[in-house]
Amino acid sequence: MQGSNDTFAAVDGALHCEGVSLATIAETVGTPVYVYSTAMFRQQARTFRDGLKDAGRVHLAFAIKANPNLAVLRVLAQEGYGADVVSGGEMQRALAAGIAPADIVFSGVGKTRRELTAALDAGIGQFNLELEEEGEVLAAIAHARGQRAPATLRINPDVDAGTHAKISTGRRENKFGVPIDQAVEMYGRLAELDGLSMRGVAIHIGSQLFDLAPLEGAYERVGELVAELRRFGHFISRIDLGGGLGVHYKAGDVPPSAAEYGDMVARVTQDWDVELMFEPGRVLTANAGVLLTEVIWVKPGAVNPYVIVDAAMNDLARPALYDAWHDFVAVHPSGNRMTANIAGPVCESGDTFAMGRDIDLVSSGDLAVFRSAGAYGATMASTYNSRALVPEVLVDGDRYAVVADRIQPETILAAERVPDWLKA
Numbered sequence: 001m002q003g004s005n006d007t008f009a010a011v012d013g014a015l016h017c018e019g020v021s022l023a024t025i026a027e028t029v030g031t032p033v034y035v036y037s038t039a040m041f042r043q044q045a046r047t048f049r050d051g052l053k054d055a056g057r058v059h060l061a062f063a064i065k066a067n068p069n070l071a072v073l074r075v076l077a078q079e080g081y082g083a084d085v086v087s088g089g090e091m092q093r094a095l096a097a098g099i100a101p102a103d104i105v106f107s108g109v110g111k112t113r114r115e116l117t118a119a120l121d122a123g124i125g126q127f128n129l130e131l132e133e134e135g136e137v138l139a140a141i142a143h144a145r146g147q148r149a150p151a152t153l154r155i156n157p158d159v160d161a162g163t164h165a166k167i168s169t170g171r172r173e174n175k176f177g178v179p180i181d182q183a184v185e186m187y188g189r190l191a192e193l194d195g196l197s198m199r200g201v202a203i204h205i206g207s208q209l210f211d212l213a214p215l216e217g218a219y220e221r222v223g224e225l226v227a228e229l230r231r232f233g234h235f236i237s238r239i240d241l242g243g244g245l246g247v248h249y250k251a252g253d254v255p256p257s258a259a260e261y262g263d264m265v266a267r268v269t270q271d272w273d274v275e276l277m278f279e280p281g282r283v284l285t286a287n288a289g290v291l292l293t294e295v296i297w298v299k300p301g302a303v304n305p306y307v308i309v310d311a312a313m314n315d316l317a318r319p320a321l322y323d324a325w326h327d328f329v330a331v332h333p334s335g336n337r338m339t340a341n342i343a344g345p346v347c348e349s350g351d352t353f354a355m356g357r358d359i360d361l362v363s364s365g366d367l368a369v370f371r372s373a374g375a376y377g378a379t380m381a382s383t384y385n386s387r388a389l390v391p392e393v394l395v396d397g398d399r400y401a402v403v404a405d406r407i408q409p410e411t412i413l414a415a416e417r418v419p420d421w422l423k424a
């Protein structure tokens with residue numbers, strides 16, 4: 001099961017999202033389409049917060065790269081979440097969703113001068129610095145404007161998070177953060193700068209973490225660093241512990257619960273006397289979304305048949321990018337099963353969602369969903385193969401709304417130009 005109280009369930013043999021039949025959404029909006037459950041977003045947001053109830057002063061910032069849809073941000077803002085942003089575009093979204101600038105944290109290894117300036121204009125709450133030069137540049141821009149930028153220094157604790165290489169961020173050889181053994185001196189230099197107000201340190205060691213031990217090890221290193229920084233007389237008021245908590249994608253997956261995570265955090269940080277910041281992404285949204293698709297063909301294959309669906313790697317990149325697993329479930333399951341490969345129409349062998357999978361028996365014209373698609377799904381979509389940009393629908397009880405339009409190929413074509421010299 002995908003959540004403690006699954007909001008995607010069959011009603012009279014037909015898969016629903018809360019009170020809305022997915023067949024109705026397919027009929028009115030078309031496929032492929034992402035469908036999100038407001039109740040599940042709220043449930044996950046509350047569960048994560050409750051898990052941290054013994055962790056003292058806590059600030060929650062949703063890592064909006066996981067699902068930056070404006071309506072989703074509104075729901076999470078209503079649940080008291082600020083935003084962790086990694087680009088100027090994400091900052092614009094957070095502000096447009098009504099998130100207070102003070103509740104916005106700017107992470108990311110390549111913030112440009114233009115983005116730093118825009119974030120100072122907006123008056124965001126915190127910059128997580130990724131290298132010393134970034135701090136110097138930010139300080140200079142802020143000082144010239146008569147501002148002091150609130151900042152933390154992102155540490156690379158050199159731990160192996162035990163997750164997929166493409167979502168590991170806390171190893172020495174990764175591009176993120178500064179080496180922990182250089183942190184004290186660097187922090188000291190940054191704290192001297194007029195345009196900065198250094199508040200503490202930040203870490204984020206990776207995503208889809210199933211083992212709390214590497215996180216605990218990293219947090220302990222942070223604790224030692226904080227003690228050392230304080231010995232040097234630095235004022236430390238905030239520690240940003242990042243995101244990364246794993247979620248259930250397939251049968252047998254047992255990610256740490258929010259309560260287990262929270263207990264670990266409370267134990268490790270009990271003497272820190274700081275405001276703890278968190279940047280959860282996936283854990284809040286992954287299981288609140290599905291990608292609804294229609295079977296185009298069932299094509300005979302050498303070993304197993306290929307179920308060719310109208311969703312593709314451009315709509316949901318995770319299987320192609322990380323060999324990720326998404327459960328595939330028929331909207332009207334007959335009870336019969338088949339063993340099949342599932343693939344999209346894109347002209348790449350990598351456009352394959354599953355091989356040799358035991359699934360509900362489906363045939364041409366049937367509807368099905370890829371589950372657990374609410375994080376790193378629509379946000380990674382592209383228009384590769386000149387396909388439309390996939391739309392998004394938000395369900396709340398018995399109502400639903402299209403919260404992102406399907407952007408048709410002609411709209412994208414209209415933004416392209418043939419220069420004069422090619423027109424003759």
Ligand SMILES: *Cc1c(COP(=O)(O)O)cnc(C)c1O
Nearest residue numbers: 063107207243244279280281282
């Ligand atoms: C991606 C990211 C997160 C969120 O990670 P999840 O695994 O989705 O929780 C948090 N902080 C930073 C800096 C990130 O880059």
